[in-house]
Amino acid sequence: xxxxxxxxxxxxxxxxxxxxxxxxxxxxxxxxxxxxxxxxxxxxxxxxxxxxxxxxxxxxxxxxxxxxxxxxxxxxxxxxxxxxxxxxxxxxxxxxxxxxxxxxxxxxxxxxxxxxxxxxxxxxxxxxxxxxxxxxxxxxxxxxxxxxxxxxxxxxxxxxxxxxxxxxxxxxxxxxxxxxxxxxxxxxxxxxxxxxxxxxxxxxxxxxxxxxxxxxxxxxxxxxxxxxxxxxxxxxxxxxxxxxxxxxxxxxxxxxxxxxxxxxxxxxxxxxxxxxxxxxxxxxxxxxxxxxxxxxxxxxxxxxxxxxxxxxxxxxxxxxxxxxxxxxxxxxxxxxxxxxxxxxxxxxxxxxxxxxxxxxxxxxxxxxxxxxxxxxxxxxxxxxxxxxxxxxxxxxxxxxxxxxxxxxxxxxxxxxxxxxxxxxxxxxxxxxxxxxxxxxxxxxxxxxxxxxxxxxxxxxxxxxxxxxxxxxxxxxxxxxxxxxxxxxxxxxxxxxxxxxx
Amino acid sequence: xxxxxxxxxxxxxxxxxxxxxxxxxxxxxxxxxxxxxxxxxxxxxxxxxxxxxxxxxxxxxxxxxxxxxxxxxxxxxxxxxxxxxxxxxxxxxxxxxxxxxxxxxxxxxxxxxxxxxxxxxxxxxxxxxxxxxxxxxxxxxxxxxxxxxxxxxxxxxxxxxxxxxxxxxxxxxxxxxxxxxxxxxxxxxxxxxxxxxxxxxxxxxxxxxxxxxxxxxxxxxxxxxxxxxxxxxxxxxxxxxxxxxxxxxxxxxxxxxxxx
Numbered sequence: 098x099x100x101x102x103x104x105x106x107x108x109x110x111x112x113x114x115x116x117x118x119x120x121x122x123x124x125x126x127x128x129x130x131x132x133x134x135x136x137x138x139x140x141x142x143x144x145x146x147x148x149x150x151x152x153x154x155x156x157x158x159x160x161x162x163x164x165x166x167x168x169x170x171x172x173x174x175x176x177x178x179x180x181x182x183x184x185x186x187x188x189x190x191x192x193x194x195x196x197x198x199x200x201x202x203x204x205x206x207x208x209x210x211x212x213x214x215x216x217x218x219x220x221x222x223x224x225x226x227x228x229x230x231x232x233x234x235x236x237x238x239x240x241x242x243x244x245x246x247x248x249x250x251x252x253x254x255x256x257x258x259x260x261x262x263x264x265x266x267x268x269x270x271x272x273x274x275x276x277x278x279x280x281x282x283x284x285x286x287x288x289x290x291x292x293x294x295x296x297x298x299x300x301x302x303x304x305x306x307x308x309x310x311x312x313x314x315x316x317x318x319x320x321x322x323x324x325x326x327x328x329x330x331x332x333x334x335x336x337x338x339x340x341x342x343x344x345x346x347x348x349x350x351x352x353x354x355x356x357x358x359x360x361x362x363x364x365x366x367x368x369x370x371x372x373x374x375x376x377x378x379x380x381x382x383x384x385x386x387x388x389x390x391x392x393x394x395x396x397x398x399x400x401x402x403x404x405x406x407x408x409x410x411x412x413x414x415x416x417x418x419x420x421x422x423x424x425x426x427x428x429x430x431x432x433x434x435x436x437x438x439x440x441x442x443x444x445x446x447x448x449x450x451x452x453x454x455x456x457x458x459x460x461x462x463x464x465x466x467x468x469x470x471x472x473x474x475x476x477x478x479x480x481x482x483x484x485x486x487x488x489x490x491x492x493x494x495x496x497x498x499x500x501x502x503x504x505x506x507x508x509x510x511x512x513x514x515x516x517x518x519x520x521x522x523x524x525x526x527x528x529x530x531x532x533x534x535x536x537x538x539x540x541x542x543x544x545x546x547x548x549x550x551x552x553x554x555x556x557x558x559x560x561x562x563x564x565x566x567x568x569x570x571x572x573x574x575x576x577x578x579x580x581x582x583x584x585x586x587x588x589x590x591x592x593x594x595x596x597x598x
Numbered sequence: 599x600x601x602x603x604x605x606x607x608x609x610x611x612x613x614x615x616x617x618x619x620x621x622x623x624x625x626x627x628x629x630x631x632x633x634x635x636x637x638x639x640x641x642x643x644x645x646x647x648x649x650x651x652x653x654x655x656x657x658x659x660x661x662x663x664x665x666x667x668x669x670x671x672x673x674x675x676x677x678x679x680x681x682x683x684x685x686x687x688x689x690x691x692x693x694x695x696x697x698x699x700x701x702x703x704x705x706x707x708x709x710x711x712x713x714x715x716x717x718x719x720x721x722x723x724x725x726x727x728x729x730x731x732x733x734x735x736x737x738x739x740x741x742x743x744x745x746x747x748x749x750x751x752x753x754x755x756x757x758x759x760x761x762x763x764x765x766x767x768x769x770x771x772x773x774x775x776x777x778x779x780x781x782x783x784x785x786x787x788x789x790x791x792x793x794x795x796x797x798x799x800x801x802x803x804x805x806x807x808x809x810x811x812x813x814x815x816x817x818x819x820x821x822x823x824x825x826x827x828x829x830x831x832x833x834x835x836x837x838x839x840x841x842x843x844x845x846x847x848x849x850x851x852x853x854x855x856x857x858x
Contacts, residue, residue, distance in 0.1 A: 101810070111796055167809060168810075169813055173656065175686075217704075220693070242694045246698055249701070253701075287626075288626065311625060312629055
């Protein structure tokens with residue numbers, strides 16, 4: 098039975114309205130309400146993903162979607178939700194990241210003020226899911242607002258571990274810049290609605306061909322800047338390092354794994370579905386491609402020079418956003434394969450790295466790289482998980498990112514785009530540089546070091562994530578079905594993953 | 599001298615902002631707002647208000663204009679769009695307000711500890727304010743209730759009614775600085791109203807159309823223009839009215855600083 102995709106939104110809203118009620122009775126139990134909500138979302142998205150792959154017939158040139166409408170009117174009159182293969186996959190991935198964060202942080206009594214972190218984490222996820230699956234442009238804006246307000250609260254909450262102060266600097270920066278992003282996107286929506294008299298994305302795509310090129314170009318610019326801010330694309334990401342540095346690890350994970358990804362997918366959806374047909378040539382995709390590559394280089398370079406571990410992971414996330422954007426914009430089956438595989442690898446490895454870093458965090462405001470010194474001697478489990486996730490992020494086989502980079506280089510080389518190949522090599526070398534630097538600190542054993550114990554939930558969740566990453570890296574054929582559907586969604590032909598590998 | 603340097607430095611930024619504003623201006627002038635592609639789809643000899651065959655219509659606004667009271671039972675076109683055709687957006691907007699209010703409360707709870715030590719001295723209100731507020735408060739609340747109860751009939755609705763009630767509560771707080779509504783009660787009303795909105799949406803998922811937020815009873819109760827009409831729409835607006843009223847009151851209460 099296919100669940101109604103609207104449940105992905107209804108469930109978290111129900112849980113969010115219930116949480117303060119439950120908190121009046123028991124603050125401790127109220128923390129579990131968002132966890133249960135996210136768990137239920139995970140079940141729904143898994144069923145949807147399963148149906149996308151199995152139940153519906155697959156024909157060449159057409160891809161499967163699961164659609165739903167609201168308000169009792171068929172689209173374009175009512176607001177519709179459309180789960181496409183990419184949307185279904187990303188939705189499932191984002192919900193799993195949220196589940197990782199909530200399960201891992203649920204036992205820590207980081208604040209006794211109430212279940213606000215858990216509730217806002219769930220709502221940021223719900224907003225991100227809504228942005229990905231909605232079929233209506235204004236509805237996408239509403240979900241963007243839900244995400245950015247939850248994100249602001251998440252960024253402001255104290256880090257815990259004895260630190261009580263709010264992260265005003267990071268949160269205020271994000272609040273202002275995300276309000277600007279919302280304004281730009283709303284202005285673009287107003288332009289497109291004025292020109293096409295519709296908000297339904299599919300209908301708008303049909304009508305947008307006949308509108309004025311200047312209007313379409315302005316809307317494109319506004320959309321790229323607006324969603325680029327949320328997706329942390331250079332040079333629109335000045336707010337991000339302060340959020341990563343001053344927030345708790347769960348917030349960083351949600352920004353890197355959920356909010357940024359949703360901004361990226363929303364930007365791709367708007368640019369490829371609506372605006373690319375309205376503009377001559379491939380200007381839009383070229384902007385995104387080179388914007389992505391520059392973001393990759395700048396992010397990795399900043400990570401390379403970073404002296405704070407949290408900022409380092411933040412910059413590395415920014416670099417990954419750039420790489421994923423570049424891969425999608427490169428297009429073709431190689432580009433899509435690369436983008437999906439890199440995204441999966443990043444979704445799996447980053448939460449592990451953030452949670453391990455969070456477990457090591459001490460009371461100082463900053464977390465210098467020296468905190469990793471002799472980790473092997475302090476806690477063998479932590480060190481192994483850390484090394485595994487870091488190498489997975491770098492793309493050391495077996496890792497989905499290894500295959501992603503393989504396809505990316507094939508795609509760039511296949512088009513004889515040697516500048517792109519060169520820049521990708523530079524970025525990857527920078528990445529190898531800082532990950533090598535970190536491992537250099539982790540590996541030496543210093544027996545005198547004080548032993549360090551990783552919380553049991555973190556151990557279990559990180560172990561599951563690393564094992565999953567290794568499995569998908571060793572047998573990438575498991576992902577064949579869903580990636581093929583994504584390739585169809587972007588209008589390419591299928592290549593046989595198992596055959597290449 | 600100092601000012602001049604700053605001005606020189608910000609020149610590129612000012613130029614960029616002006617260029618951006620000019621681009622936006624030209625783009626917005628280019629679009630004919632309010633002049634949608636209605637002519638192409640309208641039947642010949644169309645009279646305003648006349649119902650149209652929806653099969654031939656693809657522009658949403660056109661269908662809303664022609665068929666809203668028939669399809670939703672609401673005499674107020676804005677309400678028909680806000681609560682029924684685009685009700686999903688409204689649920690999202692209600693959630694945004696809820697998150698903002700809850701978030702402000704959560705963040706304030708972290709910084710309140712320091713403030714509690716220095717108990718502020720509260721000046722008593724003047725006699726006129728105190729007595730006048732008592733006289734006006736019931737009328738303001740009654741007016742708020744009127745606005746959200748008649749949302750499907752006349753301009754206004756849940757959001758407006760809720761804010762009117764909260765403005766009355768703000769007056770009450772100014773007139774009676776030492777008294778306040780219970781934080782617990784506000785929270786219960788807020789959450790229950792939110793759950794009621796979603797519950798009314800789920801009713802649509804259970805009834806004939808199996809669609810979330812569908813108004814399957816649109817024509818069943820009363821006639822267009824009567825208080826009891828428009829199916830579930832007035833109920834949704836009542837929930838929104840309670841929710842927005844309690845939320846904004848709670849926000850004022852939290853900002854005042856001595857809520858629970």
